[in-house]
Amino acid sequence: MRIAYKIWLDNDGKAFGEGPYRLLKGVERTGSLRQAAMEQGMSYRKAWCTLRDIEEKLGFHILEKKVGGPSGGGSVLTSSGKSLMIRYEQFRAEANEVLEQVYRKHFPA
Known part of the structure; x- marks a missing residue:
């Protein structure tokens, strides 16, 4: 058995979570929202x-779009956007550590 959970930031509705995070990581890697979307x-x-x-x-704004040219x-x-990604990664990692500790406390191996 293992712990499973979802974490997102909420601001009168879901504002940012794992899906948008993966999408932005794809944009960061490919330089293209279209390509990142296709990958997802x-x-x-x-x-x-x-x-x-x-x-x-x-x-x-989290994304800057550049109009096509040559x-x-x-x-x-x-x-x-970069700051959001870094803070979300750090938050997610810390939350994972804490949740794993609480899980092991209540469900020891």
């Missing part, structure tokens, strides 16, 4: 709407 099995429109909703709930367009995380 999500349409570009759904990804774009999801990130727009997150930005609205959080009150800051080398094509792309997307990069804003400094606020």
Whole structure:
């Protein structure tokens, strides 16, 4: 048996969690929201709407879109977006440690 849980940030509705985190990690890796969305099995429109909703709930931009040109367009995380990702990663890691300790306390091996 193991512990399973979901963690997300809420601001009058789900604002940020594992799905958007994975999407943004994909953008960070590929430089493309379209490519990151495809990797997540999500349409570009759904990804774009999801990130727009997150930005609205959080009150800051997390993604900067670059309009296409000779080398094509792309997307990069804003400094606020990068900060959000780092803080979410740290929060998730700490929460995991604490929850594992509590789990072992109540369900020892």
